[in-house]
Amino acid sequence: MESETDNNDISREPREINLVTWYGTIAGLCALIIGGSLFITRAYLANHRENQKNWRPGKIGRLEDDLKLINRDGRNVKLSDLKDKVFVAGYQYTDCPGGCLGMAAVMEELYELHGKDPRFHLVSFSVNPKGDTPEKMNAWVKDKGVDVPNWWFVTGDEENIKNYMLRHFKFYATEENTDPLEIATQGQWAHDQRLVIVDGEANIRGYYGVMDPLGGETAIKFLKRDLDMVLNPEKKLGDYPEIRFPVTDLPVEKK
Numbered sequence: 001m002e003s004e005t006d007n008n009d010i011s012r013e014p015r016e017i018n019l020v021t022w023y024g025t026i027a028g029l030c031a032l033i034i035g036g037s038l039f040i041t042r043a044y045l046a047n048h049r050e051n052q053k054n055w056r057p058g059k060i061g062r063l064e065d066d067l068k069l070i071n072r073d074g075r076n077v078k079l080s081d082l083k084d085k086v087f088v089a090g091y092q093y094t095d096c097p098g099g100c101l102g103m104a105a106v107m108e109e110l111y112e113l114h115g116k117d118p119r120f121h122l123v124s125f126s127v128n129p130k131g132d133t134p135e136k137m138n139a140w141v142k143d144k145g146v147d148v149p150n151w152w153f154v155t156g157d158e159e160n161i162k163n164y165m166l167r168h169f170k171f172y173a174t175e176e177n178t179d180p181l182e183i184a185t186q187g188q189w190a191h192d193q194r195l196v197i198v199d200g201e202a203n204i205r206g207y208y209g210v211m212d213p214l215g216g217e218t219a220i221k222f223l224k225r226d227l228d229m230v231l232n233p234e235k236k237l238g239d240y241p242e243i244r245f246p247v248t249d250l251p252v253e254k255k
Contacts, residue, residue, distance in 0.1 A: 055237045057197065057226040061204035067164045069125075069154035072137040077152065079123075084200040086230050087121035088223075091171060092153075093128040094140040096187040099211050101144075103193060106210045106220055108146055110227065115148060119200070119231060122151040125165065127174055127191045129158040169196060169204070195223060199230050218245055 066080045088110055092100040107122050114120040126132035137153045155161075165171040171192040177183050193211040198204055208223040210216050221243045229235055 056233070057205040057230055059199075059203040059205060061168075061170060063168050063198065063202040063204070065164070065168060067156075067160065067168075069152075069156045069161075070134055072134050072141055072153040072155075074134045077154065079202075082121055082123075082198075083202070085119050085121045086200055086227070087123055087198050088195055088227065089123040089125065089169070089198060090195045091127050091165065091174070091191045091193070092124045093126050093187075093189060093191075094132050094136055095128070096189070097184070098186065099193050100187070102211050103195065104144060104146060106195065106223070107151070109220075110224070111146075111148060111151060113224065114227070114231065115150065117231065120150065124151070124153045125161060126153070126155040127189045129155045129161055165192075171196075197223070197227055197230055205230050215246065218243065 063079060066078050068076065068078045071077050088107060090103050090107065092103055104124070107124070110120075111122060126137065132155045134155060137155060141147050141151075141153055162174065166173060171194070174189055174191040177186060177188055177190055194207045194209050196204055196208070197206045206223070206226050208219045208226075210219050210223060212219060225240050225243065228240075229237075
């Protein structure tokens with residue numbers, strides 16, 4: 001007769017595992033995880049495509065204060081006069097031997113595209129207000145063939161302009177070159193060579209390094225596209241051709 005201890009023996013052999021069921025459970029869990037991941041990825045990509053389709057140049061700053069200036073024709077003007085207009089602004093000066101001419105050429109291209117639009121304007125701020133009198137700037141404009149009414153070339157109080165460009169436009173500080181060779185090739189003033197878009201509510205909508213030796217051409221494309229989008233809010237990103245960044249051949253390090 002078996003004892004009670006024998007009947008309750010805990011050392012019995014373990015129940016045999018059904019491998020088919022076990023592997024099936026694991027496969028089901030994996031499929032569930034993969035399916036969930038695919039669903040989340042597709043939802044993310046769909047949302048990303050929608051956001052890209054509706055993308056617009058963002059409001060990345062604002063001109064909170066006004067600035068009094070003198071235009072090349074001697075008129076007293078101020079930035080608040082450009083309320084409800086979209087304008088592109090940059091730093092330039094008449095004695096610049098190179099970069100300023102390049103920036104003026106880009107702004108001239110913008111004028112050719114939008115100059116007939118009454119909402120569009122251009123503003124060139126003098127880097128050197130003491131040297132750039134209205135008369136000198138007016139002569140420079142006529143000599144370069146950019147004598148148009150909706151393009152200001154402005155001068156004024158040197159400290160006011162310098163502080164405003166730093167604090168509100170967030171332009172880089174200007175430095176004076178002292179080396180004769182640098183002055184001959186780059187000009188007396190080393191200054192920010194970006195162009196900036198400002199919308200009709202004084203919001204800054206983008207900065208564009210149009211004189212960058214590597215990415216300048218691409219920056220010009222972005223500038224033209226973004227300016228057109230700010231002027232035409234009904235347009236979407238898909239209305240424009242894709243802009244690709246240039247591929248540069250980087251030097252290969254020799255071992």
